[in-house]
Amino acid sequence: MPLRLDIKRKLTARSDRVKSVDLHPTEPWMLASLYNGSVCVWNHETQTLVKTFEVCDLPVRAAKFVARKNWVVTGADDMQIRVFNYNTLERVHMFEAHSDYIRCIAVHPTQPFILTSSDDMLIKLWDWDKKWSCSQVFEGHTHYVMQIVINPKDNNQFASASLDRTIKVWQLGSSSPNFTLEGLSFFQLGREEPAMSMDANGKIIWAKHSEIQQANLKAMGDAEIKDGERLPLAVKDMGSCEIYPQTIQHNPNGRFVVVCGDGEYIIYTAMALRNKSFGSAQEFAWAHDSSEYAIRESNSVVKIFKNFKEKKSFKPDFGAESIYGGFLLGVRSVNGLAFYDWDNTELIRRIEIQPKHIFWSDSGELVCIATEESFFILKYLSEKVLAAQETHEGVTEDGIEDAFEVLGEIQEIVKTGLWVGDCFIYTSSVNRLNYYVGGEIVTIAHLDRTMYLLGYIPKDNRLYLGDKELNIVSYSLLVSVLEYQTAVMRRDFSMADKVLPTIPKEQRTRVAHFLEKQGFKQQALTVSTDPEHRFELALQLGELETAYLLAVEAESEQKWKQLAELAISKCQFALAQECLHHAQDYGGLLLLATASGNASMVNKLAEGAERDGKNNVAFMSYFLQGKLDACLELLIRTGRLPEAAFLARTYLPSQVSRVVKLWRESLSKVNQKAAESLADPTEYENLFPGLKEAFVAEEWVKETHASLWPAKQYPLVTPNEERNVMEEAKGFQPSRSTAQQELDGKPASPNLVITASHSANKEEKSLLELEVDLDNLELDDIDTTDINLDEEILDD
Structure with a gap:
């Protein structure tokens, strides 16, 4: 609407x-x-x-x-x-x-x-x-x-x-x-697209009814032009046309312009609108050679003219519904599209496609075939065509098989289009101004109405369009960017390097994205000015040093984590550790420390994690080191008393009574009845079978695990899941068991009491001899001068 x-x-x-x-x-x-x-x-x-x-x-x-x-x-x-x-x-x-x-x-x-x-x-x-x-x-x-x-x-x-x-x-x-x-019946005369054309120098000719008018972009001088705004052009009347113009088109060099309509065509000089040639034709198409053109006289006859004189006339095999100019003469028929040589009308290639528009690049190497639903980019292989014409190899009834190479298909409807180098610029059916280069589509602008491309002026770095009301607008498009992208597509990197300094810095990132999509990530890293983009490229290329410098500048937790992953994959563990510290990724540090067997790192991590409130990591770090007392105290400090009680019952039975009391005090504030239901193992020993044996096992574990074993002993160590600590601790008799101290209501001594003789002969005596000595041992006979014993134990 x-x-x-x-x-x-x-x-x-x-x-x-x-x-x-x-x-x-x-x-x-x-x-x-x-x-x-x-x-x-x-x-x-x-x-x-x-x-x-x-x-x-x-x-x-x-x-x-x-x-x-x-x-x-x-x-x-x-x-x-x-x-x-x-x-x-x-x-x-x-x-x-x-x-x-x-x-x-x-x-x-x-x-x-x-x-x-x-x-x-x-x-x-x-x-x-x-x-x-x-x-x-x-x-x-x-x-x-x-x-x-x-x-x-x-x-x-x-x-x-x-x-x-x-x-x-x-x-x-x-x-x-x-x-x-x-009710009235409406029908449309002519086309929706205005009869309008622009030459390479910026001279625009259009038809307003039967009047031909001209406007010159140069006349605007240095006036400021904003993207999408109507240009204030001075319009000059050139005269009337003898036919009602439906299309106007300049020839490639801009010297002549053809006006078509009412089944006729008239060729004028572009400067003075002098009549050079005319005739009857249903369609007209300029060749790549400015002096050559073709007309479709009927649905079966196509004529080629050179220098305004008829050169050839031929009848396509399947008729001619439409013709298209350019490097080759295109003829559409019920059977598809056929390309012919302008010189000898020899069939080059027949393609089963029904085109709506055909656009050739200036070099003749690339062609866009636009249909009702999509458009195809093809490369014309002129060398293979010449070779096939000489040897007649690969020539079939449909022409030369290797004449074209399909570069891509894009599911967009092209309304109007033109080539600048190897970049195809077009307007789409959804009123977008885009350009295609190397498989990538870049949107230049979103149009607020249907616009038609007129041309591109490289020295102005601007693209010009018109609408059906003959309003002219323009959009900025840097020629240096197009030249650079064209050079990259041709793999001419020396030319690309020469063009690069002329590209403004604000456009470098766009060029870098183009290079990345073409697979040239190293060049993209060099060109890009966006730190985010450069960091991503550095990660993809494995450039640790570059990525590290960018991460230092950004101070982003996410970047440090990404860099840490890359460093680990490249076995740069020192760098990975630094990155994880910057990211405060305690989980990652724990994984790195345990995977590398770095005990000191685990110990430092435990202290740092506890200090920063990362209690889960701190608990795991203490637990992996066997520091069960630290684990217990951490749970108590963080209010995880139920977990502390179960930990103590499993690993530190000597601490169960203390933890249960704390748990009971905490729970009584919420539910007194539930708190009273908690049983202290030292008070209700009958409810906890094996408690005394657990005390003994705890002491035995403390004694036997006082020092770490060398790593070379790992193959000889029985895995924990296959061990029975209660069985292993049988026969172990501490001088004053923790169990007895708990039952007596006295705190357990943190130091294990071992006799001097036992300590001196520990390595020489067998287990049996040790048991006999312990059975006959009397506390009163012990020389305590060199041993720091608990006074309460001596009193007992």
């Missing part, structure tokens, strides 16, 4: 189907009649339902306010007109108005009249001052009368619209219509 309306206020409500709406002239009310027989009054400012009228059980197709009477008038499928007072909600009047569904109601602005129309093909005038009597009936329509509207400039005149495809204009007081408007 061309007219754009601003939405002032939106009202959304769930209801049955709405058949009509009306606005109150003074109140913020909206009247809506529904298919279910109800009529609602909504306040569109507060978005609330004000009133509801239950009219009938059938659809109410028309409802109107009569503000000067405080009425709502409704017309329904029961053929009844009902009048309600919208203040009191009472029904004022009801009468049968028609013999079929009532479609529309119109209220006279000054007189006490309403007009109603119906499926009975009648229009009736009602006067409420005369007790709603029918003052007049208007007959004339031959189908349902869907709508009636009173003329705002002449209140005695109204119009009616009917499904009989007519609009009738009536006069109050007259039974016959003033006149009848019947």
Whole structure:
């Protein structure tokens, strides 16, 4: 819809189907009649339902306010007109108005009249001052009368619209219509695309009706041009054309321009519009050679001219529905597209495709074939064509098999297009201005209406377009960027390096993305100015040093993590450790420390993680080192008393009593009964079988694991899951067991009491001898001068 309306206020409500709406002239009310027989009054400012009228059980197709009477008038499928007072909600009047569904109601602005129309093909005038009597009936329509509207400039005149495809204009007081408007059939002459063309120097020629006009972009001088804004061009009249122009097209060098229309063509000089040649033709196409062109004389004959003289005439095998100019002569037929040599009309290649447009690059190496649904980019292999023409190898009835190489297919509809180097610039069906290069599509601008490409001026770095109203706009497109991308596509990196310094820094990142998509990531890293993009490229290339410097500048936790992953994959563990420290990734540091067997790193990590509140990592670090006391204290400090109790029961039974007391105190604040249900193993030893043995096992583990074993002993060590610590600890008798101290109510000594003789002969005595010595040992016989013993133990 061309007219754009601003939405002032939106009202959304769930209801049955709405058949009509009306606005109150003074109140913020909206009247809506529904298919279910109800009529609602909504306040569109507060978005609330004000009133509801239950009219009938059938659809109410028309409802109107009569503000000067405080009425709502409704017309329904029961053929009844009902009048309600919208203040009191009472029904004022009801009468049968028609013999079929009532479609529309119109209220006279000054007189006490309403007009109603119906499926009975009648229009009736009602006067409420005369007790709603029918003052007049208007007959004339031959189908349902869907709508009636009173003329705002002449209140005695109204119009009616009917499904009989007519609009009738009536006069109050007259039974016959003033006149009848019947449906019109429209057809379009010419094309939607304007007859307009621009040469390489910026001279634009267009046709306004039969008048030819010219505008020169150079005349604007140094005026500031903004993207998408209409250019203030000075227009010059060049004269009238003898035919009605449908297309205008410059030849490649811009010296001549051809005007086509009405089955004829005229070639003029571009400067003075002098007639150079003319003739009858259904279509016209310029060759790559500016002095050569072709015409489609009929659906079976194509003629080629050179220097305005007929050179050849031929009949394509499958006819000619359309012709296309360029490096080769293209002919579309029912069988597809055929390319012919301009010199000898020899078939080069036949392709099963129905093109809409064909665009050749200036070099003749690339061609775009646009269809109704997509476009194809092909490379013309001229060397293989010449070789095949000489040797006749690879030549079939469809031409030379290796004449073209398909580079890509893009699912977009091309409206207009042109080539700049190896970049194809085009406008799409969704009003986007894009260019295609190397498989990548770059959007230059989103157009607000349908625009048609005219050309590109490299020295201005601007692309020019026109619309059907002959307005000219332009968009910036740097030629240096296009030249660089073209050089890259041709693998001419020396040329690309020469062009690169001319590209502004703000465009470098776009070029870098292009290089990345082409697989040249190293060059992209050099060109890009965006730190984010450079970091990603450095990671992909494995450039640790570059990535490290960028991460230092960014100070991003995510970047440090990414760099750490790369460093680990390259076995740079020192760098990985630094990166993980910067990222504060304690989980990653723990993994790295355990994987590398770095005990000191695990110990430092435990302390740092606990300090920074990373309690899970700290717990795991302590646990891996066998520092069970530290694990227990960490759980207690963090309020994880149930977990602490279970840890103590499993690994540190000597600490169970202390932890249970803390747990009980904490739980009593929430649930006293639950707290009292907790049993202390030292008080209820009968509930915890094997507790004494667990105390002994704890002491045995502390003694036997006091020092770490060398790594070379790993193959000889029994895995923990296969061990039974309780069995291994049998026979072990500490001098003063932790179990006894717990049962006596005394705190367990942190130091294991071992006799001097036991310590001295530990390595020499067998297990049996050790057990005998321990059984015969008396505490009173021990020389304690060199041993720091607990005073409480000595007293006992």
